[in-house]
Amino acid sequence: MSRPLSLPARFDPAQTLDCGQAFRWREAPDETGRLWWEGVAAGRFLRLRREGDLLLLDCSQQEFDGFWRQYFDWDEDYEEKRRFLSSLSPALKEAADFAPGIRILRQDPWEALCSFIVSQNNNVPRIKGILQRLCALWGAPVTEGFSAFPTPEVLASLAPGDLAPLNAGYRAKYLVDAARRAASGELDLQKIARSPVEFGRSELQKIQGVGPKVAECALLYGFHKTECFPMDVWMKRAMAVLLPGWGPERFGENAGLAQQYLFHYSRLHPELFRL
DNA sequence: GACCAGGTATTGC
DNA sequence: GCAATACATGGT
Numbered sequence: 001m002s003r004p005l006s007l008p009a010r011f012d013p014a015q016t017l018d019c020g021q022a023f024r025w026r027e028a029p030d031e032t033g034r035l036w037w038e039g040v041a042a043g044r045f046l047r048l049r050r051e052g053d054l055l056l057l058d059c060s061q062q063e064f065d066g067f068w069r070q071y072f073d074w075d076e077d078y079e080e081k082r083r084f085l086s087s088l089s090p091a092l093k094e095a096a097d098f099a100p101g102i103r104i105l106r107q108d109p110w111e112a113l114c115s116f117i118v119s120q121n122n123n124v125p126r127i128k129g130i131l132q133r134l135c136a137l138w139g140a141p142v143t144e145g146f147s148a149f150p151t152p153e154v155l156a157s158l159a160p161g162d163l164a165p166l167n168a169g170y171r172a173k174y175l176v177d178a179a180r181r182a183a184s185g186e187l188d189l190q191k192i193a194r195s196p197v198e199f200g201r202s203e204l205q206k207i208q209g210v211g212p213k214v215a216e217c218a219l220l221y222g223f224h225k226t227e228c229f230p231m232d233v234w235m236k237r238a239m240a241v242l243l244p245g246w247g248p249e250r251f252g253e254n255a256g257l258a259q260q261y262l263f264h265y266s267r268l269h270p271e272l273f274r275l
Numbered sequence: 276g277a278c279c280a281g282g283t284a285t286t287g288c
Numbered sequence: 289g290c291a292a293t294a295c296a297t298g299g300t
Contacts, residue, residue: 020281116281123280126298169296174283211283232281263281 001030001047001058009055010074012101013037013048019102019264021221023115023128024135024149041071042108043140043148073103073224081254085261088251091242092258095265102260104226109189110182111149112222113204116214117174130168134175137165155179174209181207197225220256229255237273238266 017025017037025039036047036058044067047058057064069075082100086093114134119127138154139147156179163172181187187207192200197219204215213230220228229248231239239246242262251258266272 119280120282121280121295122282122297123299126280129298167297169298170283170294171296209283213282217281230281233279234281267281 004048004056004058005061005064007055007057007064009050009053009101011055011072011078011103012099013050013055015099015101015264016072016103016105019099019260020124020267021260022105022107023119023124023131038146040135040142040146040148042067043142044068045143045146071106073106076103078103078257081257085251085254085258088258089243089246092261095242095261098265098268099261102257102264104224104256104260105221106224107221108149109193109218109222110152113178113189113207113210113214113218114149114175116217116221117178117207117209118168118171119217120171120209120214122171130166130171133166134163134168152179152182156183171209174207177208178210192219193223197228200225220259226256227253229259232263234263234266235259238262241272242266 013025014027014037017039018027022039025037027035027037029035030047034049036049038045038047040046044063046068049056057068059068082096086096115127115131118130118134122130135147135149138150138158141147155175158176158179160173160176163175166172168175178187182189187203192203200219200223201212201215204210204218205212210218213232216228216230219225220230227248229235229251231248239262248255248259
């Protein structure tokens with residue numbers, strides 16, 4: 001590796017890349033045993049790690065400015081967002097302080113959609129395994145052990161039975177349905193990206209296996225509709241215990257970030273919900 | 276061997 | 289409309 005790009009750490013890789021919004025980043029040691037986060041987005045491979053107040057990225061300034069800057073939502077002021085959300089309630093402040101280095105990534109819409117189709121009634125380790133196999137089997141190879149996310153066109157050319165090696169269960173046919181709609185143009189992801197969130201909700205839910213929750217996740221993580229507030233089993237528990245009576249509208253335009261703080265906090269504090 | 280996992284589609288009242 | 293139930297698979 002040549003000398004990595006070194007920037008003031010505006011986010012924490014462990015918190016941002018492993019808080020449940022993305023499933024294809026993993027931590028692995030280099031030759032000297034130091035741990036790096038490694039992953040692929042939009043067909044580009046990146047390694048990065050945090051050292052104190054610095055973020056080290058194994059890419060050039062051009063690659064950073066040309067792609068990763070946008071992916072990491074770099075120029076948004078998350079300190080300000082966190083201050084505002086923390087002011088709303090002590091419980092939300094507690095969740096935000098638990099992982100202040102979380103950012104909402106700007107992931108590829110198609111990958112986010114598929115990821116959360118796979119996520120339904122499923123657990124995180126298994127979701128990661130299914131997506132890993134999906135990319136290894138049908139994504140373009142990028143580097144040793146890493147592939148791009150398969151295009152809608154490639155998946156549209158398959159029959160649901162072809163996806164058997166994924167062990168995705170009944171979700172395989174949902175992926176194929178989404179791919180066929182996206183490939184045919186019947187589902188226009190670009191148009192969803194530039195339209196109001198209600199249009200996206202209605203369009204995405206035409207896909208088999210996409211209901212309100214999966215659509216909300218795709219819109220937040222893939223289309224960066226930051227007011228979206230996915231309510232899964234963890235969030236229902238979290239809201240009941242931490243913010244009873246609250247709804248998404250109470251958090252304003254950054255409801256999605258509030259949701260991510262609460263989701264991550266709840267997942268790592270399961271004792272809060274045991275009785 | 277139940278029970279659960281970042282839900283949804285289907286069915287029945 | 290809203291409450292059950294099935295759904296594939298693997299981890300606990």
